[in-house]
Amino acid sequence: MRLRRTLMLWAWLLPALASAAPAREDVQFIACPAYRDTDAGRKSGCWLATSRVDGLRYDITRSPTKPDWNHAVLVEGQVAEGAADTCGGIVLDPVRVSVLPDACPRMMLPAQGAPGVRFGLPRRNVRPPHEAREIYTKGSEPKLIQVPFDYGNDFTIYQLADYYMQQATLFAQDTSPSRIEVVGYAATTPWTVAGRVLQEDPALARARAERVALWLRLTGVDPDIIEVRVGSEDKVVPMEGADGLREPSRRRVDVILHP
Amino acid sequence: MGLSSKKRRHWLQRSLILAGGLLAAGSAWVAGVPDRWWDPGEGRVFPAQLDLPNEAGSLRVILVDGPMPTRGHPFFEPLGKYGRACVTCHQPADGMSLSAASAQEQWRRNGHKDPLFAAYDGSNCPDLPQDRRESHSLLLDHGLIRIPRPWPPRAADGSVITPDFTIEVERDPTGCNLSKTWGLASKEPTISVYRRPRPVANMKYIEAMGFNFDPKQGLPLPVDPETGKPASGNLMADRRVLTLEAQMRDAAHHHLGFREKLSAGDIARIRDFESRVYVAQQSSRVGGDLDSGGAQGGPAMLRDSPAGRLGSQGIPVWSEFDAWAKADEDPGLTPEQREWRKSVARGAEIFRERTFLINDSSGINSRIGFGNPMRDRCAFCHNMSQMGMDVAPGQVDLGTTTLPYADPAPHLPLFKITCTGQPHPHYGREIYTHDPGFALTTGRCADVGKITLQTMRGLAARPPYFSNGAAKTLREVVEYYDRRYNIGFSEQEIQDLVNLMEAL
Numbered sequence: 118m119r120l121r122r123t124l125m126l127w128a129w130l131l132p133a134l135a136s137a138a139p140a141r142e143d144v145q146f147i148a149c150p151a152y153r154d155t156d157a158g159r160k161s162g163c164w165l166a167t168s169r170v171d172g173l174r175y176d177i178t179r180s181p182t183k184p185d186w187n188h189a190v191l192v193e194g195q196v197a198e199g200a201a202d203t204c205g206g207i208v209l210d211p212v213r214v215s216v217l218p219d220a221c222p223r224m225m226l227p228a229q230g231a232p233g234v235r236f237g238l239p240r241r242n243v244r245p246p247h248e249a250r251e252i253y254t255k256g257s258e259p260k261l262i263q264v265p266f267d268y269g270n271d272f273t274i275y276q277l278a279d280y281y282m283q284q285a286t287l288f289a290q291d292t293s294p295s296r297i298e299v300v301g302y303a304a305t306t307p308w309t310v311a312g313r314v315l316q317e318d319p320a321l322a323r324a325r326a327e328r329v330a331l332w333l334r335l336t337g338v339d340p341d342i343i344e345v346r347v348g349s350e351d352k353v354v355p356m357e358g359a360d361g362l363r364e365p366s367r368r369r370v371d372v373i374l375h376p
Numbered sequence: 377m378g379l380s381s382k383k384r385r386h387w388l389q390r391s392l393i394l395a396g397g398l399l400a401a402g403s404a405w406v407a408g409v410p411d412r413w414w415d416p417g418e419g420r421v422f423p424a425q426l427d428l429p430n431e432a433g434s435l436r437v438i439l440v441d442g443p444m445p446t447r448g449h450p451f452f453e454p455l456g457k458y459g460r461a462c463v464t465c466h467q468p469a470d471g472m473s474l475s476a477a478s479a480q481e482q483w484r485r486n487g488h489k490d491p492l493f494a495a496y497d498g499s500n501c502p503d504l505p506q507d508r509r510e511s512h513s514l515l516l517d518h519g520l521i522r523i524p525r526p527w528p529p530r531a532a533d534g535s536v537i538t539p540d541f542t543i544e545v546e547r548d549p550t551g552c553n554l555s556k557t558w559g560l561a562s563k564e565p566t567i568s569v570y571r572r573p574r575p576v577a578n579m580k581y582i583e584a585m586g587f588n589f590d591p592k593q594g595l596p597l598p599v600d601p602e603t604g605k606p607a608s609g610n611l612m613a614d615r616r617v618l619t620l621e622a623q624m625r626d627a628a629h630h631h632l633g634f635r636e637k638l639s640a641g642d643i644a645r646i647r648d649f650e651s652r653v654y655v656a657q658q659s660s661r662v663g664g665d666l667d668s669g670g671a672q673g674g675p676a677m678l679r680d681s682p683a684g685r686l687g688s689q690g691i692p693v694w695s696e697f698d699a700w701a702k703a704d705e706d707p708g709l710t711p712e713q714r715e716w717r718k719s720v721a722r723g724a725e726i727f728r729e730r731t732f733l734i735n736d737s738s739g740i741n742s743r744i745g746f747g748n749p750m751r752d753r754c755a756f757c758h759n760m761s762q763m764g765m766d767v768a769p770g771q772v773d774l775g776t777t778t779l780p781y782a783d784p785a786p787h788l789p790l791f792k793i794t795c796t797g798q799p800h801p802h803y804g805r806e807i808y809t810h811d812p813g814f815a816l817t818t819g820r821c822a823d824v825g826k827i828t829l830q831t832m833r834g835l836a837a838r839p840p841y842f843s844n845g846a847a848k849t850l851r852e853v854v855e856y857y858d859r860r861y862n863i864g865f866s867e868q869e870i871q872d873l874v875n876l877m878e879a880l
Binding site: 152154160161164182186187214225245246247283328335 | 585586587588589591594595596597598599606682684685686688689729731733741742743744745746747748749750751752753756801
């Protein structure tokens, strides 16, 4: 019964999501990041990484998660056609950066005339409770909200995953669902990036689902209606939070709120 | 740029002599000049408004719906066996905190018999000879109270948390951490850390939940286990309790020696009082009234503003002083006043706009994905309008308590932390710290050194600064940041920031 309803939900969602499917090619590589110390106000420094695959330096600044200069990063992105180079690299946008455990030497470049990227509040951010907001209405179909995660990590991506988690909370508060499925996925099927095989720990699927479930419980959602489980397949799916990138959609939690 | 330090001392001396002289005449309230020290149970009426001189000018304390008789009030009456009241360590003249100077004055007056110097936490360790000054040196010289924390840490329900680190005493100048009675090897294993009392004022800001989310933990705000409701997480240096009520019980037990249960009525009365007290610097000895010339300093603004708003999305932090950027246009000011006011306005702008590289600070550069390093400003963390706290729960490691960033502190204990699970994201597997901070609450190695940001109001009234009193002056605060993050402040920028903080 549950499986049938979930399949029905996907059947309902896929046509709409497919129309937004990515047309651009994904760029993927692993590299030690370099920080370029530009100053255009707060949060304006540049993050660069050079791909060993094509030898090009990319500007990965627009990732929700920024690099740590002590560690290598997995970069997944798409070239932003026509974007001005303000950091000294080909701009990737959308782009996701996942910080890997591999150690890197710290690398900081001077600005050397690069203006950097002036910070703008991302469109996906958690709003303060004193602000007026849209009230969700209960529909007849289940509502799917998908929460993305970085590779190898169950931590909440700031101004991305938190936004979707909060959406799930608000939807639950407004519509009083009868049941909430929280289904965690990890990219357990290996894939290769620049000659390195990547594969997530299967335990991450549950850890991610538990984190989302904890979020829901802490925000007052009735724990008795929350069902946590692990998804069986880690397929690439169309997903708003992946912004058209393929692989990041395999690292997610589906929150399915049943009317 | 203001008076010389010699002139400042003279000015303060004159104020204190005036106050002292009036008191010697036999009244606690003569000609509006109160005794600076509020004794437990003395029964003064707490006025609706109280102005108290300090080195930088004067502090104003507002009690909404005051005055209030304090006779019999549980904040002001001695409750436990130490003879202390809440007010002992939350003195109006010290911005509802406690300055080292006040502690010294009480020692001069009463020696170790003053309740402030209770052996349990007003001395370096209870098993030291209590009649000696050196047994109270941390309180007298650094304004520090002993905070005993259970090891391993306990959850709110009393259950034992299994930490992912071990702790050893590397150095123990107070003797308390190696004490057979009070230390880590005692019957009730305890870590003694030493911290400054936090101000009990402007509480609506401290308790405000500007967002429902703690990005540093990647979770919604912490939920108080007792009430089941979320809490701001900004109350305590190590977030060991979440609500004011729990803090009252904790403080009554540990700091007052009150072994009974605080009654619901007493808790309600203390909360009522604390929620009505607002504190801020009101006037500068150089620049004049802080709410004149278009500025909006002083506590009235705090009383009247909504709490917990993010400065970057609303009223910019310290924009209260923006009008003073044009102090040159005010013909009624002396040249000295003009310069000081312009300096404060510049300080506010530096605080908001001057960027620098923040690196290797957990709570900022990890685990949240802001990047390491990141370029930002003072107001990135000190982001709450009117208050300069963190709107999100502010557990951040600035390095003030932890090597190699902490300044030398031979008077403080030093602990060796060994992470048994994942290494700390910035310090590695072995850490040396004077105060593990938030990690003593969570048991997590990644939280070592994190201390909750606190309010920035009434600073001039309550030196020294930082949780461990490492900065004796506001200049030393700025200089610490300058060193820690290699900011490269100019002398003018340092002075502008100092003047700003003196105006808060």
